Amino acid sequence: MTAGLVVLGATGDLTARYILPGLARVEPMVDGGLRLVGVANDDLDDDGFRALVLEKVAYHADGEPDPDVTALVDRVVWVHGDVTDPQTLRTAIAACEVQDADPLVLYLALPHVLFLPVVHALADVDLPDGLRVVVEKPFGEDLAGAVELNAALGELLPEDKIFRVDHFxxxxxxxxxxxxxxxxxxxxxxxxxxxxxxxxxxxxxxxxxxxxxxxxxxxxxxxxxxxxxxxxxxxxxxxxxxxxxxxxxxxxxxxxxxxxxxxxxxxxxxxxxxxxxxxxxxxxxxxxxxxxxxxxxxxxxxxxxxxxxxxxxxxxxxxxxxxxxxxxxxxxxxxxxxxxxxxxxxxxxxxxxxxxxxxxxxxxxxxxxxxxxxxxxxxxxxxxxxxxxxxxxxxxxPTPYGQLLLAVIEGDTRLSxxxxxxxxxxxxxxxxxxxxxxxxxxxxxxxxxxxxxxxxxx
Missing domain, CATH: 3.30.360.10 (Dihydrodipicolinate Reductase; domain 2)
Incomplete structure (x- = not known):
């Protein structure tokens, strides 16, 4: 089983400070390995994103990158585009190259104002059976916004495939x-x-x-x-x-x-x-x-x-x-x-x-x-x-964010x-x-x- 992780907002603060470091110890725990796809509108390519990933997650021993980190970095893919565009999302999901039922995590590491537009865009995408969507806090700006976002997510996926994560x-x-x-x-x-x-x-x-x-x-x-x-x-x-x-x-x-x-x-x-x-x-x-x-x-x-x-x-x-x-x-x-x-x-x-x-x-x-x-x-x-x-x-x-990512890959909703x-x-x-x-x-x-x-x- 290979797992895919698509990070929307891959050059943002949340990704750099928490998600990428959290992956360092998760990689060897995923049977078949993990394929990481970064998505943002920044002017990067695969090599540029690999360098960013290596900088944030590498643990060094005798001056050499940890083998687990090297394995992760070798499978990194960059997708340039608008995260609210269905075609960008299709490209990112396809880049994971996972089987339809294998876990594919779509992590919305984005400003909360983009959550609903991304969910609406996903409605126009042919989603694999193994998809899980991760939404960071804040979940809406008020009660009405939370209800609206919950309704949109509920039309897209069953509740056990939706992860409103809280690393606490x-x-x-x-x-x-x-x-x-x-x-x-x-x-x-x-x-x-x-x-x-x-x-x-x-x-x-x-x-x-x-x-x-x-x-x-x-x-x-x-x-x-x-x-x-x-x-x-x-x-x-x-x-x-x-x-x-x-x-x-x-x-x-x-x-x-x-x-x-x-x-x-x-x-x-x-x-x-x-x-x-x-x-x-x-x-x-x-x-x-x-x-x-x-x-x-x-x-x-x-x-x-x-x-x-x-x-x-x-x-x-x-x-x-x-x-x-x-x-x-x-x-x-x-x-x-x-x-x-x-x-x-x-x-x-x-x-x-x-x-x-x-x-x-x-x-x-x-x-x-x-x-x-x-x-x-x-x-x-x-x-x-x-x-x-x-x-x-x-x-x-792993760290709390590593625990969280591993739980999502395994389909365990207890940390959300x-x-x-x-x-x-x-x-x-x-x-x-x-x-x-x-x-x-x-x-x-x-x-x-x-x-x-x-x-x-x-």
């Missing part, structure tokens, strides 16, 4: 949530509002938005991170135990969580959300200009670089537990983790300060897991001290979102965006290199 779901720590919860008797009985006080899902970055400012100004932190990545993490934290880890069972439980998230109204948006953007400051000793001054940014759009949203999952298990989702750019430190904070003990039997709350922390990058507990002190055996049981998780091989998940995500986020546009929550500011907007009193 391929991270080792995220996958370990399933094992922690559903393979350990000691933890799952505590996983409810009876014992859990709150959950934080955080993705803070020191990187600023300057290099991607023109794109980011059409998106913002809420659309770029919360609507997809962080809501996907929420589903893994809050889902009910599935009957198995088969794709359909996991997808059903994830959708149940999203449908149970309370729809925000203006009152809850004012109380439970914050938005802000950074002004000039310094990050790691490097001066950073204000976001509003970046090329391609329209300051009047008031696009946020920091979004904080507290959501409530109205189920028997999670009633009343706040789930705080937060993401920001140009902050003082990178913090990418899920924090489960447990309730205080029901009775204090030790004198002095109250025991600190137990916490389970799952760090996403690097992958670590830690459990914070109270124990008797060394000096005074009847005083309390906090200890941290910490472990570093093995690095993934179903149609209902994408739509429910917008059902949750769109009212917040509308309320922000109406001025319900003021746009705050924070200096680049700080911890974000100043904490509210009370």
């Amino acid at each position: 779901l391929a991270k080792q720590t995220v996958l370990n949530l399933l094992g922690l919860r559903f393979a350990n008797r000691v933890l799952e009985p505590l996983w409810s509002s009876t014992h859990v006080a709150s959950v934080d899902i955080v993705f803070d970055e020191t990187v600023d938005a300057q290099a991607r400012a023109s794109y980011y100004d059409r998106s913002g932190a809420l659309r770029d991170m919360v609507q997809n990545h962080l809501l996907q993490l929420l589903t893994y934290v809050a889902m009910e135990p599935p009957t198995s880890v088969a794709p359909a069972d996991l997808a059903s439980r994830k959708v149940d969580v999203l449908r149970a998230v309370r729809t925000p109204d203006h009152e809850s948006v004012a109380r439970w959300t914050r938005r802000a953007r950074y002004v000039a400051g310094e990050v790691d000793g490097r001066p950073v200009d204000a976001y509003a001054a970046a090329p391609g940014v329209d300051p009047d759009r008031e696009v946020e670089t920091y979004a904080e949203v507290t959501l409530f999952v109205d189920t028997w298990r999670w009633s009343g537990v706040p789930f705080r989702l937060r993401s920001g750019k140009a902050l003082s430190a990178s913090r990418r983790e899920i924090v489960v904070r447990f309730r205080e003990v029901p009775l204090r039997v030790f004198d002095g300060a109250a025991p600190t709350r137990n916490e389970l922390r799952l760090q996403l990058d690097p992958d670590r897991m830690s459990l914070h507990l109270n124990v008797n002190g060394i000096g005074d055996p009847f005083a309390l001290e906090k200890v941290v049981l910490d472990t570093e998780l093995a690095r993934q091989d 979102a179903r149609a209902a998940e994408a739509e429910e995500g917008w059902r949750i986020v769109e009212p917040i965006l509308d309320a922000w546009a109406a001025g319900v929550a003021p746009l705050e500011e924070y200096p680049a290199g700080s911890d974000g907007p100043r904490r509210r009193a009370g």
Whole structure:
């Protein structure tokens, strides 16, 4: 079996930073090898694209390219053309030279405004039986757009051939949530509002938005991170135990969580959300200009670089537990983790300060897991001290994007979102965006290199 991968937008940032490096370890895992076809309107040929692929994926040993990379590069083909032109798509699919039933992945590594035109163009192409279509986030700009794109894709392919990918779901720590919860008797009985006080899902970055400012100004932190990545993490934290880890069972439980998230109204948006953007400051000793001054940014759009949203999952298990989702750019430190904070003990039997709350922390990058507990002190055996049981998780091989690509080739949809998940995500986020546009929550500011907007009193 030979697999084909057609990358639309093959010279873009997503391809260079994630897709091509992710292929480095995928190639030897594909029986019969992988044939890569790049498509874009750039003035390249086969040799030019081969050089680009080699630059991004080559691992060197004694100065020589890795044999797996060499094998991949030898099968690279370049197709010059308009990605929304049916003839360009026909040429690219034919260039893969795979059998009709063999896996052929069409990866839309494109600006989201091109997704629908490409899908419409595919309707005029004779598609092979083994075709899978991969769509990157953001999946639409709003609920109506997501519904329209889902409908167009549904007319083209069955749901199990559509991959709305989210590489966060391929991270080792995220996958370990399933094992922690559903393979350990000691933890799952505590996983409810009876014992859990709150959950934080955080993705803070020191990187600023300057290099991607023109794109980011059409998106913002809420659309770029919360609507997809962080809501996907929420589903893994809050889902009910599935009957198995088969794709359909996991997808059903994830959708149940999203449908149970309370729809925000203006009152809850004012109380439970914050938005802000950074002004000039310094990050790691490097001066950073204000976001509003970046090329391609329209300051009047008031696009946020920091979004904080507290959501409530109205189920028997999670009633009343706040789930705080937060993401920001140009902050003082990178913090990418899920924090489960447990309730205080029901009775204090030790004198002095109250025991600190137990916490389970799952760090996403690097992958670590830690459990914070109270124990008797060394000096005074009847005083309390906090200890941290910490472990570093093995690095993934291949990388999250490599895992994702391998899953698509194998037809495994567990690392992607179903149609209902994408739509429910917008059902949750769109009212917040509308309320922000109406001025319900003021746009705050924070200096680049700080911890974000100043904490509210009370």
